[in-house]
Amino acid sequence: MSAPAIPRAVRERTLLRSLSLVIVGGLLIALITGALSSYRNLQLAYGGYYFAALAGLTVLAGLSGQISLGHGALMAVGAYTSGLLIGNEGWALVPALVAAAGVSAIIGIPLGLAASRLRGPYLAGATLAFAVGLPALADKFPSTFGGENGLTINPSMPPSWLGSNFALERWEAWIACACALIVLFVLYNLVHSGVGRSLRAVRDDEIAASLCGLHVGRNQTVAFVVSAACAGLGGGVFTVVNQLAAPGSFQVQLSLYLLAGVVIGGLGSLVGAIWGAALLVFLPNWTTDLANSFSLSTNVSHNLPLAIYGVVLIAAMLLWPSGIQGGFRSLGSWLWHRRGRRSRSPGAPADRPSAAS
Amino acid sequence: MLAVHELSAHYGPVRAVDHVSLEVSAGSVTAVLGANGAGKTSLLRTITGLIPASAGRVIFEGEDITRRPVEEIVRRGLAHVPEGRGVIAELSVDENLRLGGLWRGRDAAPRKEIYELFPRLHDRRTQLASRLSGGERQMLSIGRALMGRPRALLLDEPSLGLAPLLVAQIMAMIRRLADTLDLAVLLVEQNARSALSVANRGVVLNLGRVVADEESHRLAADEGLRHAYLGF
Amino acid sequence: MTKFIDLTLSGISDGAIYAAVALALVLIWRATRIVNFAQGAMLMITTFIAYAVIGAGASYVVGFLAALLSGLALGAVTERVLIRRVEHAPPLNAVIVTLGLYTVLVAVAGMIWGNTPKSFPAAFSLRGYTVGGTTLLFTPNDTFIVLVVIAVALGLAAMFRFTSLGLQMRAAAFAPEVARLLGVRVGRMFTVGWALAAVAGAIAGVLVAPSVFLGPNSFDPILIGGFVAAVLGGLDSPPGAVIGGLLLGLALSYVSGYEGSALVPLAALAILVLVLMIRPSGLFSAAQERRV
Numbered sequence: 080m081s082a083p084a085i086p087r088a089v090r091e092r093t094l095l096r097s098l099s100l101v102i103v104g105g106l107l108i109a110l111i112t113g114a115l116s117s118y119r120n121l122q123l124a125y126g127g128y129y130f131a132a133l134a135g136l137t138v139l140a141g142l143s144g145q146i147s148l149g150h151g152a153l154m155a156v157g158a159y160t161s162g163l164l165i166g167n168e169g170w171a172l173v174p175a176l177v178a179a180a181g182v183s184a185i186i187g188i189p190l191g192l193a194a195s196r197l198r199g200p201y202l203a204g205a206t207l208a209f210a211v212g213l214p215a216l217a218d219k220f221p222s223t224f225g226g227e228n229g230l231t232i233n234p235s236m237p238p239s240w241l242g243s244n245f246a247l248e249r250w251e252a253w254i255a256c257a258c259a260l261i262v263l264f265v266l267y268n269l270v271h272s273g274v275g276r277s278l279r280a281v282r283d284d285e286i287a288a289s290l291c292g293l294h295v296g297r298n299q300t301v302a303f304v305v306s307a308a309c310a311g312l313g314g315g316v317f318t319v320v321n322q323l324a325a326p327g328s329f330q331v332q333l334s335l336y337l338l339a340g341v342v343i344g345g346l347g348s349l350v351g352a353i354w355g356a357a358l359l360v361f362l363p364n365w366t367t368d369l370a371n372s373f374s375l376s377t378n379v380s381h382n383l384p385l386a387i388y389g390v391v392l393i394a395a396m397l398l399w400p401s402g403i404q405g406g407f408r409s410l411g412s413w414l415w416h417r418r419g420r421r422s423r424s425p426g427a428p429a430d431r432p433s434a435a436s
Numbered sequence: 437m438l439a440v441h442e443l444s445a446h447y448g449p450v451r452a453v454d455h456v457s458l459e460v461s462a463g464s465v466t467a468v469l470g471a472n473g474a475g476k477t478s479l480l481r482t483i484t485g486l487i488p489a490s491a492g493r494v495i496f497e498g499e500d501i502t503r504r505p506v507e508e509i510v511r512r513g514l515a516h517v518p519e520g521r522g523v524i525a526e527l528s529v530d531e532n533l534r535l536g537g538l539w540r541g542r543d544a545a546p547r548k549e550i551y552e553l554f555p556r557l558h559d560r561r562t563q564l565a566s567r568l569s570g571g572e573r574q575m576l577s578i579g580r581a582l583m584g585r586p587r588a589l590l591l592d593e594p595s596l597g598l599a600p601l602l603v604a605q606i607m608a609m610i611r612r613l614a615d616t617l618d619l620a621v622l623l624v625e626q627n628a629r630s631a632l633s634v635a636n637r638g639v640v641l642n643l644g645r646v647v648a649d650e651e652s653h654r655l656a657a658d659e660g661l662r663h664a665y666l667g668f
Numbered sequence: 669m670t671k672f673i674d675l676t677l678s679g680i681s682d683g684a685i686y687a688a689v690a691l692a693l694v695l696i697w698r699a700t701r702i703v704n705f706a707q708g709a710m711l712m713i714t715t716f717i718a719y720a721v722i723g724a725g726a727s728y729v730v731g732f733l734a735a736l737l738s739g740l741a742l743g744a745v746t747e748r749v750l751i752r753r754v755e756h757a758p759p760l761n762a763v764i765v766t767l768g769l770y771t772v773l774v775a776v777a778g779m780i781w782g783n784t785p786k787s788f789p790a791a792f793s794l795r796g797y798t799v800g801g802t803t804l805l806f807t808p809n810d811t812f813i814v815l816v817v818i819a820v821a822l823g824l825a826a827m828f829r830f831t832s833l834g835l836q837m838r839a840a841a842f843a844p845e846v847a848r849l850l851g852v853r854v855g856r857m858f859t860v861g862w863a864l865a866a867v868a869g870a871i872a873g874v875l876v877a878p879s880v881f882l883g884p885n886s887f888d889p890i891l892i893g894g895f896v897a898a899v900l901g902g903l904d905s906p907p908g909a910v911i912g913g914l915l916l917g918l919a920l921s922y923v924s925g926y927e928g929s930a931l932v933p934l935a936a937l938a939i940l941v942l943v944l945m946i947r948p949s950g951l952f953s954a955a956q957e958r959r960v
Contacts, residue, residue: 144760148767193941196948200703201899203763205940207705208892212933219930331888335771342764379779382884386775392768396761397753484849510851522846524839535839538832539851584851 090272097267101260108256112249120248121320122360127255128154128316130356131262133340134349135309138266141347142278142302145197149190149206150310151333152213156183157314158324162230163223165318172235176258176315183311184304191303195296210334217326229325232318251320258316262309266349269305274298332385339388342395345402354403362387437462437620438483438514438588443492443502445482452478454644455492460588460620460637465611467635467652469628469666475644476624477519480590483622484516485509497587511539515586519593519624521573523580525566529557532565532576536583543585550579553609571602578606582613588620589613595627603627607634628666632656640665670802675925676918677806682893683917684817688872689894690901690909691821692865697903698841699861700755705766706746708891709773710866711873712884714739716781718874719788719882728791735870743866747859755858777884785883794878813875820868821910828906837861889933893920896940902950912951 112120136150147153157179164170164178190209194202217224224230237250269275280287281295318324340359344351363384370380399406438460445453452475460466468476481487483494485506494502501509510516523532530547537544551558554575560568565576574594581589591610595603611634614621625631632638638655640648648661655661662668689707696704704710714735722731750769754762792808828834839847840857848854872894873887880886897916901908916939923935943951 140760144758146760146763189941193944197944200705200759200763201944203705203767204703204892204895204899205937205944208896208933208937208940211888211892212931212937215930215933219928331885332771332774335767338764338767339771346760378782381783382775382778385778386772389768389771389773389775392771393750393765396757396765396768397750400757400761486845486848506848507851507853510849516849518846518849522843522849524843524846526842527835527838531835531838534832535835535847535850535852538836580850 093268093271097264100267101264104260104263105257108260109253112252112256115249115252117246117248120246120252123252124248124255124316124320126353126356126360127252127259128313128320129337129340129359130259130352131313131316132310132337133344133352133355133359134259134262134266135306135313136337137341137344137347137352137355138270138349139302139306140341142270142275142282143194143299144282145194145202145299146338146341146346147190147194147206147303147306148203148331148334148338149209150306150337151329151331151335152206152210153183153187153307153310154314154317154333155213155324155326155329156186157311158318158329159217159224159230159314160311161315162232162318162324165235166230166232172254172319176312176319179315179318180308180312183314184308187304187307187311188300191300191307194303195299207331207334210331214326214329214331225325227326229323229327230318231323234322235319254319255316258312262312263349265305266309269302270349274301278302335385335392336388339391341402343391343402345404345406348402348404351402351404358391437497438622439495440479440483441493441495443479443482443494444490445478445487446490447478447487452487452644453482453489456641456644456646457492458622458639458646458649460622462587462620463614463618464636465614465621465623465634466637466639467628467631468622468624468639468641469626469631469655470641471665471667472626474641474665476626476641477592478644479641480516480592480622480624483590484514507539510584513584513587514590515581515584515588516590517577517581517592517594519596521570521577523565523568523573523576525564528562528564529568529576530561532580533557533561533583536580540584545583545585547583550582553582554579570597571599571606574598574602574606578609578613582617586619588622590622590624592624593626594623595625595630603630607631610634628662629656629668670804671925674805675921677804678810678925679918679921680914681806681810681813681917682921683897683914684814685872685876685890685913686893686897686916687910687913688817688820688868688875689890690897690913691824691906692869692872693894693898694901694903694906694909695824695861695865695868697898699837699858699865700747700751700762701759702751702755702762702766703895703903704862704865705763705891706769706773707865707869707894708887709770709777709884710739710742710746711869711890712882712887713773713777714742714866714870715788715873715877715882715887716777719781719786719877722789728789732791732874735874736867739866739870740863743863744859746866747862751862752855752858774884781884783884785881785886788874788877788882790878809878816871816875817910820871821906824864824868824906833860889936892933892936893917896936896943899940900943900951905950908950915951 132150132154136147140146160182161175161179164175190206193205197205218226234247237245237247278298336359340355341352343358344355366383366387367380370383395402440456440458442455442457443453444451444455456479458466468479470476478487482489485504489502493500496512496514501512533547533550556572557576557579568576594606607630610621610623613619623631623635632652632655635652638650638652639646640661642665647665648655692707693704696702717738718731718735721734722728746769750765754765790809792812794807794809796804796807828838836852837857837860839852840854844854876890893916897913898909900912900916919939920932920935924932
């Protein structure tokens with residue numbers, strides 16, 4: 080990789096920091112899940128696989144300034160891979176999830192190659208075609224993919240050393256959160272690696288970056304493939320948690336949900352992906368409650384989440400393009416400046432340039 | 437006709453136009469001179485509203501046109517021939533001309549008139565503007581501005597990249613247009629000598645500020661100024 | 669052999685639809701350098717409006733007109749209210765806004781009309797022509813589709829070429845700043861471009877609805893087809909969009925006939941990626957290649 084060399088000390092610091100982050104996060108989750116109800120644990124598991132896909136998507140957007148509408152479909156690839164391997168081939172959990180990520184990465188290679196050549200709306204259009212086209216394959220090969228009904232698998236039981244009354248949902252939350260932490264670890268290091276640095280350079284000024292000798296195309300392909308693997312891992316966990324992979328779960332809407340998730344979290348923000356995952360988990364419940372309390376028709380209540388995601392996408396772009404995380408950040412710096420200014424200059428100078436800032 | 441009072445404009449934190457005042461009356465040519473980056477182009481772009489003015493006023497025919505939309509300013513009869521000649525390469529010569537007169541409706545100058553002024557354009561009227569030479573593009577750009585029968589004409593570096601003979605022709609034509617059509621012409625030029633040869637007044641800008649505003653023959657005679665800012 | 673002829677003919681009719689949607693996308697791209705991913709949803713809404721009008725007892729023609737008028741309004745309002753605010757933002761923002769609009773429109777259609785696809789009346793018979801004893805798949809309605817799309821394409825071409833509105837729209841698209849300096853109300857031209865595009869889309873929606881049925885997501889593959897057709901044509905060129913649409917219609921018709929309709933969107937994706945890899949500026953575009 081001919082990305083700019085990162086000093087070894089910096090590399091090690093990044094590695095160490097992300098590793099300690101993952102360990103602390105893992106311990107917290109292991110403890111917290113013990114106190115949660117099984118329903119909350121299940122929601123945590125949902126959040127885990129959404130986070131994996133969202134994190135991949137947001138890092139791609141943040142690093143390369145591009146969005147993929149294919150991440151819902153890439154989740155489907157992972158979901159069907161783990162469904163087939165666990166359900167039909169009897170694979171164990173971990174290799175099946177690794178395979179889910181791997182197969183999605185492989186599918187992501189041609190898309191990533193295309194992504195490295197495509198600017199602006201082309202990648203969005205190409206990946207939208209992927210998202211619209213892929214679910215139909217389940218119908219095309221019903222004997223393999225189970226048609227409309229999809230694939231069902233048996234729940235993966237918690238290992239015996241955790242004790243006989245260890246709740247299944249808590250185990251599922253562990254699986255999902257472990258995968259989310261792995262994704263976090265990989266992406267954090269990707270963002271702070273030479274690849275990440277050169278991708279940011281490319282995003283800001285592609286021509287200048289290629290003049291500096293950066294391998295623009297190769298780095299973008301790498302970013303897309305890693306991002307696709309994250310979505311595939313999320314999809315693999317989806318099957319494990321829901322014990323089902325069916326085309327209905329992976330319609331083009333899913334890709335739009337994911338997009339709304341990263342947009343509200345703030346494009347490019349890994350912490351923002353947590354906000355996005357929370358939105359995707361809780362919003363359907365809230366809208367169902369809302370629909371019930373206002374006794375809305377099923378047509379309305381079914382489409383309410385979709386409408387909200389759409390409004391979120393539009394409103395975020397028009398009013399708050401940096402998302403929740405970016406909003407917090409600018410709120411923070413605003414407070415910081417306010418405090419700083421008050422302590423420094425009680426009477427602000429009158430001739431401060433106004434339009435300049 | 438056209439008066440600029442204490443006009444300022446910013447590019448980000450940089451003040452590109454800094455309290456500039458000048459006047460152009462009908463039938464006269466005012467040259468705006470200065471080195472690269474002195475703010476000449478920014479001044480023209482601020483007058484026509486392409487850059488929002490941060491302070492000051494632009495008065496055209498007695499009315500304040502500061503901060504009005506570009507289209508509305510142009511539709512009052514203030515034509516701006518942009519730098520780099522601004523012909524629309526994807527349109528034919530004839531279409532470029534038509535476009536210049538559309539806002540005037542029936543009162544637009546007949547294309548015949550422009551073609552009489554620039555016979556070269558008539559020969560090439562069905563060709564795409566991208567096929568024209570530099571001098572022809574400049575003619576098209578000026579001719580297109582005249583289609584709307586403007587009262588004032590802002591010209592941004594019309595001599596840029598042209599052969600000396602062509603520059604002299606263009607300058608002579610600008611003088612003639614001012615005289616025959618009673619146009620107020622604001623001529624931005626780096627080529628100070630040829631601009632001053634046809635201008636009534638000269639305004640010298642440096643770092644966005646007016647450093648001199650005099651009749652053109654006096655300006656040309658001021659050796660210190662010439663050396664410092666005009667390079668001849 | 670009959671199958672091949674059938675597929676070719678239905679490819680032409682599908683291609684006409686792709687061409688109309690591609691024209692809509694190209695009009696918007698030229699005006700505002702935005703790919704309108706909401707196009708499929710916009711034409712879905714206008715077709716639903718035609719459906720509602722016809723369902724209320726009006727004739728097909730009135731329904732068609734209702735679709736056109738609502739398209740005109742929808743396009744203009746979208747540009748004025750949403751797009752104008754992101755025209756100067758990074759291109760990604762505009763992409764996301766059109767996707768948001770797509771999402772909202774799909775949800776609204778689902779709320780009003782439900783998610784079960786409805787059947788939509790055809791203008792003419794859906795019974796194939798009989799030639800020498802064999803019945804073709806090509807129907808009088810397909811003839812209607814092809815003729816209407818040809819008329820739309822020629823009408824747009826004439827409008828751009830011969831009217832002063834068309835001249836101003838081209839100027840605004842090619843060189844917005846110069847156009848403003850010539851007194852062209854560029855913002856208004858953009859609005860007109862969006863409105864005309866939505867009308868072209870609305871026409872495509874009403875034409876194609878009888879064969880795909882009418883549901884909130886029915887037109888997603890049509891949008892994909894239109895997008896690929898527009899890219900084939902270079903995204904910038906209306907004649908390119910029409911030729912691209914016909915070529916894509918033929919190619920996808922063979923894929924669908926010999927391999928099954930489930931593969932159509934993925935085949936479109938494959939064609940798209942191939943074209944972008946080999947000739948990023950489109951098959952027929954004379955424009956220069958994109959930088960880098």
